[in-house]
Amino acid sequence: MTAPATDLRQAALADPLRPAFHFTSPAGWLNDPNGVAQHDGVFHLFYQYNPLAAEHHRIRWGHAISTDLVRWHDRPIALSPSDGGPDADGCWSGVLVDDNGTPTIVYSGNSAATPTQTACVARSDTSLDRWQKEPGNPVIAAPPAGYNVTGFRDHCVWRENGAWRQLIGSGLHGRGGCAFLYESDDLIRWRELGPLIIGDASALPENDDAWPGTMWECVDFFRFTPDGTSAPPDARTHDPHLLIFSAWHEDVTRHSLIVRGTYRDDRFDAHAYQRLDLGGRHAYAPQTFADESGRRVLWSWMQEARPAQAQHAAGWSGAMAIPRRLWLDDTLTVRQEPVAELAMLREAPLAFEPHGAGFAASSVQAEAELSVDLPDAGAVQIDVFATDDEAEQTVITLRRSPSTIEVSVDRSRSSLDDNVDASPHRGEVPGAGATIDVRILLDHSSLEVFVDGIALTTRVYPTRADATGIRVEPSHGATVRDVKGWHLARAEARDRTPEPGAESHAASRHHDPRHRARSGT
Incomplete structure (x- = not known):
């Protein structure tokens, strides 16, 4: 993997405020959880990562694996920016899916050459260590025509009724956040199906803890079945469906919300909104997955609350909240608790x-x-x-x-x-x-x-x-x-070290529209 410089790692280990049993990157910057999954009994956590400094810049996909959701082992960096490509300035958030036995990542490419992020694809062999980007990236080059969007990034992808479906987070100027729905037979050629749902930014005051924002990041969509397990969305069922998103507004990360509703005819009718976490931005960019037992597991990013200068000096920034089990109670309230494995x-x-x-x-x-x-x-x-x-x-x-x-x-x-x-x-x-x-x-x-x-x-x-x-x-x-x-007990190994051939090139300094928000200032 691409590892931080030795002094960056040493600074991170020396910081008495660095978490001991929460997941953190070896050093440098960490934000959104990505591609969370269980594959052949092994849990995978990909994450937004800058190994070169404790700042949000030219992001890679870090990768770690675990058999218990508690103790994690670093794997090689999965994705890095490609000079001149649609992700030249960062491989932003996305998901991992199994395409008939081929592990496939759908992610947002960030490039100063395009007005919004774009949808890109990469594939791996079964090791999930060696990734090849789709030569035709981006597979979705722009938001749907005719919409004046506030943003366009982050993905939720699932199989439904024999086809792939995808949500991309967005927002409409003058209205509110939204999620655009697409369909595909091969994860490459996508058909636009319009907005799944459009929020109303005027429904609550902007300072309300449940304000839905003007752009929805990190959309996540799933359902709970009658036996209490969870599954991908399916409009043919009458199961309660949940949409989770992070409310964003003018470069500021606000908080994450849950929408419970009915999914049918390519649209999602909202019945109720709920705050995902009462700590607001400190449980941001959530992503969930169903493990092999059907348990719905939630990851989220614990943003920092100290200044960027202090983060730089400490050599690290960002940690994951403890993975949590989600469930829907008899009142249709979403509740959560640390996964049982934490007791280890x-x-x-x-x-x-x-x-x-x-x-x-x-x-x-x-x-x-x-x-x-x-x-x-x-x-x-x-x-x-x-x-x-x-x-x-x-x-x-x-x-x-x-x-x-x-x-x-x-x-x-x-x-x-x-x-x-x-x-x-x-x-x-x-x-x-x-x-x-x-x-x-x-x-x-x-x-x-x-x-x-x-x-x-x-x-x-x-x-x-x-x-x-x-x-x-x-x-x-x-x-x-x-x-x-x-x-x-401490869960982080102290001997996290670079692998031979780790990349060390310096990053270029293109403007990053989420840099200010991601710095925690």
Whole structure:
């Protein structure tokens, strides 16, 4: 694989804020998950990657494999920009499909020579290590004629009724985001079928946490079957279909949303929108796949919340959120939880001790589970990455009102570094009963909270070595029925090294229309 320069890798390993059990690139820049799949029992994670610097520039496709979704092994870089080609300035996001035994990638080529990205294809042998680009790339050279688009990139591809179908994320000026639908017999020649769905950017205020944006990135489309497993879209069924997209607006990555609806006659009728993650942009660019058991597994990109200068100095940027299982409950709410395989990393139990009316422990690389009775007006405060003097702490609060449960994260004292993003997160937990279950994952600079299957993901950057405290404090009649946790083992190998023949050429500096947004600033 193309590996970062030795000093870049060493800087990344030396950073105390680098996650230990979340997937990260060896060093340099990582963003969207791509081509996620299980192939012959092996899990594949491709991802947007710049091995030369911690910045979004002239992106490649990194590649890693695993047999357990927890411990990953680097493979050679799958795709790199081709000088003079439709991807000369970057091989952007896409998917992996099996074309009658031939592993095939459909991805967005980025080139300063074209006004939008274009659809490209590459194929491999069964190793998934050696990829050949389609000589006729791009296979879709432009958006459909007659539409004034805000963007055109990212793909979802599936087999339906004997043909290939593809969605490409887009948006229409003056209206909202959309996804264009195509059909093909061979993944090369595509027929336009029009917009599958067009969003309404005027439906909510722009500052709303569920605003649908003006362009939809990273579209992902699938259905849940009556037995609870998931499958590709099929308009012949009456199964609930889900469209996931990331709302984008004027070079700013906003948040990801789920649309539940009905798929028929080449159109998708939306019934309900739901926030994918209450942490907004910190669980961005999601992509899902059905594993060999039919389980729907979600990947997403945990964007940074510290300035670009700090990312450069650290030698790395971006991590994947823990892969999660998605399911649809009886109320048709999408819920999620870490995949069961994460339990493989559990080591010594956290030593929770009585502390005031609650409990306390210490770790920055851990999993905690709580069961809480939360009456009306009851609340539980959970401090993490906390110092004893409270100079640094990130505060999770669960609070019940007569109508709902709200979960919030206060980052105002998460770091003594005034340059990091310390904005708060909050949202509602639908359908919660009297007792709620909470899971929390801590990994140095990442925080993932799951409250009855509703997720909130964010990033924090404590500066003090003693910011390791975990404190649980119930109030106003709330009761912590059970609290337990574990230190989690490191999953990243320290000896990630370049392979012979790794590419080392410097990248040209063409303007990248997503550079500012992808830098986290």
